[in-house]
């Protein structure tokens with residue numbers, strides 16, 4: 374299931390403004406037959422990473438001078454295959470899975486052609502009063518992953534074989550983007566549903582290649598380091614063993630994966646999916662585990678779609694080790710959660726969560742797990 378996977382063909386072409394587009398899977402046979410003929414000007418991106426000294430976190434400020442030459446009409450989805458009457462981001466008339474650089478990215482490789490800072494260091498500002506308000510260019514890359522050519526499909530509608538092609542694309546991009554100069558972490562994710570701000574309904578996800586290690590991953594690695602010092606063990610291994618020992622929060626179990634609602638779930642319905650054998654990244658996942666993931670994940674998504682009176686809006690987040698540290702301790706896993714707690718009722722990130730970062734959950738994780746088990 375790696376980027377070298379000979380079963381999944383990958384073809385890279387260049388869009389009219391110089392961005393890369395990659396086709397994964399069976400079609401098109403000859404992508405070069407379908408050049409991008411749109412009159413696109415290159416977008417100038419100005420992104421800055423500013424260091425929040427009190428929180429100890431980077432914040433990206435993205436103010437783009439956007440060239441709006443290409444503004445699709447409402448009835449022209451930019452993620453559908455191109456047709457005679459509609460030129461989209463994907464020039465071919467057909468595809469299985471397509472990945473391309475976001476035209477208006479939050480993070481972008483500098484104009485010199487190299488991301489960020491070049492040396493792989495995270496480059497936090499030095500201590501001292503002279504550096505309290507410090508930032509740097511936010512290099513990196515943002516990509517869009519089209520899961521299917523069918524506009525009205527969702528990930529849950531894919532066959533296990535199509536899901537495997539998406540996985541191959543995720544693994545390929547995780548490996549390649551982690552090798553870009555200045556990239557510190559690669560994050561594959563999907564936002565699904567208008568409730569969480571998705572403006573394009575076409576089934577798609579995104580990939581962010583950050584020029585720093587994200588705050589959540591950084592905290593997880595710090596917790597791992599403390600736990601290692603105190604116990605000599607790996608924290609992810611021990612947490613997974615503890616969760617597996619308590620069936621009340623288990624949702625699904627395969628030969629290679631366990632899906633459970635975490636003991637301290639933040640969201641009304643939240644499932645974490647871990648491979649039993651710890652690996653740091655999608656690239657390191659074996660074939661058998663990769664194949665089983667597709668079936669289990671599709672099962673989980675279909676259960677989420679049956680939770681309410683209509684398909685649940687959700688966020689699906691792959692957690693992987695950073696590009697340059699933590700690979701010996703971090704455990705690849707997927708976190709899937711919905712922002713909905715009942716039909717028509719959203720959980721808003723309000724005063725406690727947004728103001729203090731302090732979550733409170735109205736549904737017990739045990740109740741949520743029991744409900745998700747029943748929906749199978």
Ligand SMILES: [Zn+2]
Pocket residue numbers: 450451452453523524575
């Ligand atoms: Zn579409």
